[in-house]
Amino acid sequence: MNMSEPTQFNTEVLRGELLHDEPMSRHVSWRAGGVAQHVYQPADLADMQTFLQQVPADEPLMAVGLGSNLLVRDGGFRGTVLLMVGALTELRMEDGLIYVQAGVPGAKLARFAASNNLCGAEFFVGIPGTLGGMLTMNAGCYGGETWGVVQRVQVLTRSGELIERTPQEYQIAYRQVALKQHSDEFFVGAWLKLAQGDVEAAKQEIKALMEKRSASQPLQMPNAGSVFRNPTGNHAAKLIEGCGLKGKRIGGAQVSEKHANFIVNAGGATAADIEELIGEVQVTVQKQTGINLHPEVRIVGEKVK
Ligand SMILES: Cc1cc2nc3c(=O)[nH]c(=O)nc-3n(C[C@H](O)[C@H](O)[C@H](O)COP(=O)(O)OP(=O)(O)OC[C@H]3O[C@@H](n4cnc5c(N)ncnc54)[C@H](O)[C@@H]3O)c2cc1C
Incomplete structure (x- = not known):
């Protein structure tokens, strides 16, 4: 990737960590893919605001949580990545609501809710993403x-302005969320409204959900969860398995033998291997069933020329 004229940042006023040419394979759960030109992990919310004020308006900017739904192509991401995990980590009770920042992982949130005698957040335990990624995907x-438990969210605009928004301002659907009026913003926190519950029951539920997952998902190999959205009234995994694609391999990428809607990095997979296998699955399922599968995973960056 030709990293011509990289953006210059005034690091003297920043408290976070700025990295250059950072391999994104370190930050995505597939453990594959190219480099990002700049990666900034803010020290906290105020530091993220200061950083955003320095980013040129035309610089491509992308927030990344735990990278559990993301693939950066092998040619890299020409722009700046904002790393939320380990950065925006506040989690507390506030006026009967949970205030949680964007970098908090789902499992931590589920356990915090249970320990505060709140129920309805147990499902977060099995989603290996951050609150920011879960809001973006409606995980x-x-x-x-x-979004079923969100009372309001806190976002930062590209220019660093802090705004609160309500769920009514978004078009929320299955694994999709969009602001009704176009905007370029990052989720930095949310207030969640949960019902009072039985802490022991919530802990049991969390345990049962974890066991269910490890029985059905290939968690020992790098993956990004379900690759495709379930078509209405159908299951992507069932369709893929029905087309005989379990175990199908391109380079180091393989359709999981354990869960057909998972593609695993079986060793040394490139982003191109994974993307090619995604395409191959789509073509085969379309040919055999007439159904178009749409990726749930986000693919960004440039291909190697
Ligand atoms: C083993 C496994 C199991 C999974 N199971 C489930 C499941 O049951 N249900 C489910 O829904 N998903 C599941 N997933 C997918 C994934 O965990 C979710 O989509 C999760 O919400 C992604 O969060 P993340 O922090 O990793 O986001 P990332 O992968 O880092 O980012 C995903 C997208 O969100 C954007 N984004 C991230 N943070 C922000 C932010 N703060 N502001 C604005 N945009 C942001 C990114 O730019 C990107 O476009 C699974 C994944 C794995 C690996």
Whole structure:
């Protein structure tokens, strides 16, 4: 990737960590892919505001949580990545609501809710992403969805302005969220409203959900969870398995033998291997069933020329 004229940042006023040409394979759960030109992990919310004020308006900017739904192509991401995990980590009770910042992982949030005698957040335990990624994807499982418990969110605009928004300002659907009026913003926190519950029951539920996951998902190999959205009234995994694609391999990428909607990095996979296998699965399922599968995972960056 030709990293011509990289952006210059005034690091004297920043308290976070700025990295250059950082391999994104270190930050995504597939453990594959190219480099990002700049990666900034803010020290906290105020530091992220200061940083954003320095970023040129035309610089491509992307927030990354735990990278559990993300692939950066092998040619890299020409722009700046804002690393939320380990950065925006506040989690506390505030006027009967949970205030949680964007970098907090789902498992931590689920356990915090349970220990405060609140129920309805148990499902977060099995989603290996951050609150920011879960808000972006409307992540969910076993009947729960992220936006189902959101009272309001806190966002930062590209220019560093802090705003609160309500769920009514977003178009929220299955694994999709968009602001009704176009905008370029990052989720930095949310207030969650949960019902009072039984802490022991919530802890049991968390344990049961974890066991269910490890029985059905290939968690020992790098992956990004479900690759495709479930088509209405159908299951992507069932369709892929029905087309005989379990175990199908391109380079180091393989359709999981354990869960057909997972693609695993079976060793040394490139982003190109993974993307090619995604395409191969789509073409085969379309040919055999007439159904178009749409990726749930986000693919960004440039291909190697
Ligand atoms: C083993 C496994 C199991 C999974 N199970 C589930 C499941 O049951 N249900 C489910 O829904 N998903 C599941 N996933 C997918 C994934 O965990 C979710 O999509 C999760 O919400 C992604 O969070 P993240 O922090 O990793 O986001 P990332 O992968 O880092 O980012 C995903 C997208 O969100 C954007 N983004 C991230 N943070 C912010 C922010 N603060 N502001 C604005 N945009 C942001 C990124 O730019 C990117 O476009 C699974 C993944 C794995 C690996």
